Amino acid sequence: MYRIILQDEKGQKLQLTGTPQYTVTSVSGLDPASATVNISENALFDGATFNSSKVNSRNIVINFAINTPAEDGRIALYKTVKPKRPLRVYVSGTRRKAYIDGYVESLSVDIFGQKEVAQISILCPNPFFSDINSPFTAVGDIELTAINTGDVETGMLITLTAEYGSISSPTVTNTLTGEYITVTQSMSLGDVVTIDTTAGQRSVTLTHNGTTTNIINKLDPTSTWLQLEIGENMFEQTAAMHGENVVTTITYKVLYQGV
Numbered sequence: 001m002y003r004i005i006l007q008d009e010k011g012q013k014l015q016l017t018g019t020p021q022y023t024v025t026s027v028s029g030l031d032p033a034s035a036t037v038n039i040s041e042n043a044l045f046d047g048a049t050f051n052s053s054k055v056n057s058r059n060i061v062i063n064f065a066i067n068t069p070a071e072d073g074r075i076a077l078y079k080t081v082k083p084k085r086p087l088r089v090y091v092s093g094t095r096r097k098a099y100i101d102g103y104v105e106s107l108s109v110d111i112f113g114q115k116e117v118a119q120i121s122i123l124c125p126n127p128f129f130s131d132i133n134s135p136f137t138a139v140g141d142i143e144l145t146a147i148n149t150g151d152v153e154t155g156m157l158i159t160l161t162a163e164y165g166s167i168s169s170p171t172v173t174n175t176l177t178g179e180y181i182t183v184t185q186s187m188s189l190g191d192v193v194t195i196d197t198t199a200g201q202r203s204v205t206l207t208h209n210g211t212t213t214n215i216i217n218k219l220d221p222t223s224t225w226l227q228l229e230i231g232e233n234m235f236e237q238t239a240a241m242h243g244e245n246v247v248t249t250i251t252y253k254v255l256y257q258g259v
Contacts, residue, residue, distance in 0.1 A: 029060035033127035155198030182220035
């Protein structure tokens, strides 16, 4: 049996399943989201040429009955589910416990029906569910391993801390793929370089003496925005000088196509 809990932007939660107040009758949008595949037709040969593809945003629609006393359930619903506002949806099954963030597109309630029923439509810009235990963390000096048990590759937050002394131009390499990311920045003891490789929020910053500065211009142009592939990922940290002075931390979410 699935459990569904809604949480508003202030942290207030509303349980839709396993409670006498509501009876969920159907939920759509929990399976893998659809994709858009762009192809080009060519008059010179059969078929077409693949150009690009992407997974579309997700629309979750929840239909349910509001049980007696219906007015109490309806008012509780209004307090948590507000059109245009953020809403987190927790979905728990037998094996997967996950959440997804979205925005309330609509909330409709049939007040005068023989049985009071309601429908919530939630639009989720990021189509993937996050494991409820996310984020996960892997820590190491020279080498470290991060395991992605999800369904899709994911971006990560790479934190390089000059723990034992100064360093120059740190590099993080995926030893399985050979891809790497290099920041041509000198770091003093205590400095922190943070690299976010998540699509839509990629950034490189330096924190020095408590002040954080954007240093994306220090990103080596041959670098790759590293992603965590499905399964085991092995990374090695090096530097132009004194790479042994760095502690590397990788923080990431485990993402699911559906629950």
